[in-house]
Structures are given as C-alpha cells and as structure tokens.
Amino acid sequence: MFSYTAYGLGIHSFLPLPELIAEEQKADVVFRLGTVNGSSLHTVDEMRRFKADSNETCYFMVWVVSSRGEGKKLLLTRGPTPDERVVRLCLLGAALALILHQRQRLVLHASAVAAGDRAVVFVGGQGWGKSTLAAALHLRGHKMLADDVTAIQMDCDFPKVLPGFPQCKLWPDAVSALGASPENFPLLHPDFSKRAFRVTSGFPRGPLPLKHIYVLATGERLEIESLLPQEALLELIRHSYAARFGNHLLQATGMATHFKHCARLAQNTSVFRFRRPASLSVLDEHVSMLINDMSRKESSSDGAASRRG
Numbered sequence: 529m530f531s532y533t534a535y536g537l538g539i540h541s542f543l544p545l546p547e548l549i550a551e552e553q554k555a556d557v558v559f560r561l562g563t564v565n566g567s568s569l570h571t572v573d574e575m576r577r578f579k580a581d582s583n584e585t586c587y588f589m590v591w592v593v594s595s596r597g598e599g600k601k602l603l604l605t606r607g608p609t610p611d612e613r614v615v616r617l618c619l620l621g622a623a624l625a626l627i628l629h630q631r632q633r634l635v636l637h638a639s640a641v642a643a644g645d646r647a648v649v650f651v652g653g654q655g656w657g658k659s660t661l662a663a664a665l666h667l668r669g670h671k672m673l674a675d676d677v678t679a680i681q682m683d684c685d686f687p688k689v690l691p692g693f694p695q696c697k698l699w700p701d702a703v704s705a706l707g708a709s710p711e712n713f714p715l716l717h718p719d720f721s722k723r724a725f726r727v728t729s730g731f732p733r734g735p736l737p738l739k740h741i742y743v744l745a746t747g748e749r750l751e752i753e754s755l756l757p758q759e760a761l762l763e764l765i766r767h768s769y770a771a772r773f774g775n776h777l778l779q780a781t782g783m784a785t786h787f788k789h790c791a792r793l794a795q796n797t798s799v800f801r802f803r804r805p806a807s808l809s810v811l812d813e814h815v816s817m818l819i820n821d822m823s824r825k826e827s828s829s830d831g832a833a834s835r836r837g
Contacts, residue, residue, distance in 0.1 A: 529558075534620075535628060535679045535690045536735065543612065547620055547724070548693045549731070557627055559619065562603030564594040580777045585626045593623045599630030611718050620693070625677045625769040629777070633679040634789040635769040638741075639696065640673035640689050641665045642732055643822050646739035647689035649678055650802075651767040656744045660702040660808070663725050664815045667706060672696065672727045673736065677769060681735055682789045687797060688735035694727035705808035740798045740825065742818070743767070747803030750817050760799035764790040798825070 529540040531552050538553025539545070542560055569577035569588055577588040586594045592605040602623060604615075628635045638651040639662035648670075650658045659675050666672045673689055675696035681688045700710035700721050713723035743755070743763045755763065770777050770786060778786050800821075804814050 531555075533733075534624070534693045535633075535674075536681070537627075537631075541619075543615065543619070545616060545620065547616065547695045557600060557602060559602045559604065561606060562594070564592040564603055564605040578773050578777070580773070580779075585630065585777065587618075587622055587626060593618065593626075595623065595626045595630055599627040602627060613715070613717055617717060621677060622769075622772075625679075626777075628677070628679045629770055632683065632785070633690070634682050634687075634786070634793065636678045636680065636764070637676065637767050637769050637772065638678040639675045640678045642671040642673055642736055643739060644826065645736060647673055647736040648739055648822060649689065649741045650744055651678075651741060651763065652744035653767070657702075657806075658744060659696045659698055659725075660705070660811065661744075661815065661818070663696050663698060663702070663706060664811060665818065666727060668815060668819060671730050671732050673732060680738060680789075680793065682792065687738045687793055689738050690735050691732045694731040696725045696727075697722050698725050699723070701808055705811045738793075738797055740800065740822065741793075742800050742802040745801055745803045746806050748805065749803070750805075750814065751801075751803040752817070752821050753801050753803075755799045755801055757794045760794040760797075761791055763799065763801075764794055 529542060530544050531550065532539045532541065532545055532548035533551045533553050534548050537556040539548065540555040540558045564586060569579045569586055579586050584594055584596045586592060594603045596603065625635050636649065636651055637653070638649045639658040640647050640649045641662050650661050652658050662672060662675060672694060674692035677692060679690045679692070681690055697716055700723065703710045703713060703723055703725070710723055713725060716722045716724050765771065768786065768790065802818070
C-alpha cells in the first residue's frame with residue numbers, strides 16, 4: 529500500500545497517487561480493489577451512475593467506486609480502461625468528494641487559495657474559471673489550497689478550509705494565459721487536452737480559517753458585490769459538491785445536516801459575487817482586482833479588530 533495525506537486525512541492506496549503528498553500516515557481512509565455491485569445505480573447523466581444509502585455510496589464513471597463505513601474505506605471494481613490517469617481523476621475528484629461528505633465535511637465545487645493566514649474560496653460551475661483564478665493568484669504569491677474539490681471543516685469554532693493536494697487542472701488556453709506553454713505540462717486524461725499544473729513548493733499543511741467566498745459569474749465589466757446571507761445560502765447549496773448527485777446523496781446521508789452547514793457558512797462568512805468578462809485576454813486585470821479587493825477587505829477587518837481591541 530502507498531501512503532499519502534490530503535484534506536487532513538491519511539490515505540493508504542493500492543494504486544500510486546502521485547498527485548498527493550507522500551507521507552507515512554495512520555490510515556483514515558483505505559483505497560482497495562474489491563467487488564462492487566453496480567447493477568442498481570441511478571443514472572446521473574450519460575457518463576455517470578450513482579446510488580447512496582446510510583452506510584454506502586456507489587459511483588460509476590470509469591470504474592465502479594464504493595465509499596463505505598462513514599468514509600473510511602473505498603472499494604474499486606476494475607473497469608475496462610487500463611489508463612491509470614483516468615482512474616486517478618475519478619478517485620481524486622468525485623470519489624474523494626464523496627468520502628469527505630460522508631465524514632461530515634462541507635464539500636464545495638470550488639478552488640481555494642491562502643491569503644495570509646486565511647483561506648479564500650472561488651465557487652462556480654464547470655468551466656467558470658475557478659482553477660484559472662487560483663493558479664493565477666498562486667503565481668502572484670498566494671498559496672494554493674485546493675482545486676475543484678474544496679472541503680470545509682465545520683465542527684470547530686470557525687469554518688476552516690482543509691488543504692487538498694498541490695495540483696490544479698487547466699485547459700491549454702488557460703495555461704497560455706498564465707504565460708506558460710501547455711506542452712510543458714502533463715495531460716490529465718488521454719482523450720482530453722486538460723493539463724496538470726503542479727505546485728512545487730509552499731503548499732500549506734494545516735487547515736486555514738475561511739475568510740471570503742467569491743461566487744464567479746460573467747458580466748460585461750469587472751464588478752464585486754456583496755451577497756445577503758439568503759443569497760449566499762442559495763449559492764452555497766447550488767455549488768455544493770453533493771448537489772451534483774441530485775437528491776439521492778443528501779436524502780441518504782442527511783439533508784438537514786447539509787443545509788445547516790450551508791446556512792452556518794452563509795451567516796458567518798463574507799460571500800461576494802465576482803462578475804467579469806469571460807475573455808482570458810484580461811485575466812491579469814481580473815487577478816489585480818481580486819488582489820486589491822482582498823487586500824482592502826483585510827485592511828478593513830484589521831482596522832475593525834483594532835477598534836474593538
């Protein structure tokens with residue numbers, strides 16, 4: 529078994545997972561080959577099938593994956609594809625998100641970076657630019673925390689983002705917009721052109737308090753607006769990873785708990801909508817505006833804390 533760490537978990541895996549940080553850890557989660565009955569899965573879309581009950585969630589994309597025992601064991605039934613990159617994409621995306629959800633983490637379809645000793649999160653749908661913004665901010669000096677799957681620890685005084693693993697997924701045009709050549713980055717999947725952007729240093733190891741959430745949206749001009757808690761709640765529910773599986777997952781694993789976590793986050797975290805033109809040609813302008821906005825909010829909160837002191 530190979531031993532790794534991600535999202536604050538010790539992960540033991542039968543399959544090498546080079547995307548993760550290799551580290552000898554007590555096993556919180558074990559990935560094994562096994563036999564999973566995928567015959568009764570519900571259809572999510574033309575590529576994915578899924579089912580869930582109180583003890584087990586099963587997911588089919590390229591292999592059938594079963595997450596069992598409150599997110600402590602993950603079994604895989606070998607599928608037709610021999611390419612390990614395809615299997616790892618499934619394991620480190622949807623399958624790991626299901627495990628985190630079973631372990632009572634609030635999992636958002638989001639990317640995250642560190643701003644000082646706090647975390648900033650970008651939520652949005654597929655292709656909305658979460659990974660591109662996170663990578664661009666990383667190149668401007670902000671530490672990468674998570675890409676696509678952002679897990680938030682809610683059983684503490686203040687919600688905290690758990691660092692995932694040091695990689696984000698970028699389309700070739702995004703890599704080019706960041707000033708690099710796509711050919712210098714490995715393919716994530718043999719049939720798609722998306723690339724693996726690896727973070728080579730400075731990856732945080734401990735959870736960071738969540739400071740701000742930006743909901744990405746397109747618009748004719750750059751604009752950042754504050755959301756009311758009710759608006760923020762709707763966006764968090766919409767962009768939670770569990771929502772990608774319809775009601776099957778939440779009905780089986782606790783819809784009330786999930787709603788409570790989203791409501792608490794909406795009430796205790798500043799949530800903003802970040803509108804910007806979709807063109808990557810003005811990416812530097814987008815990033816500069818974000819950095820200025822985060823810096824301004826940091827100064828404002830520091831000043832408020834100083835006055836309270």
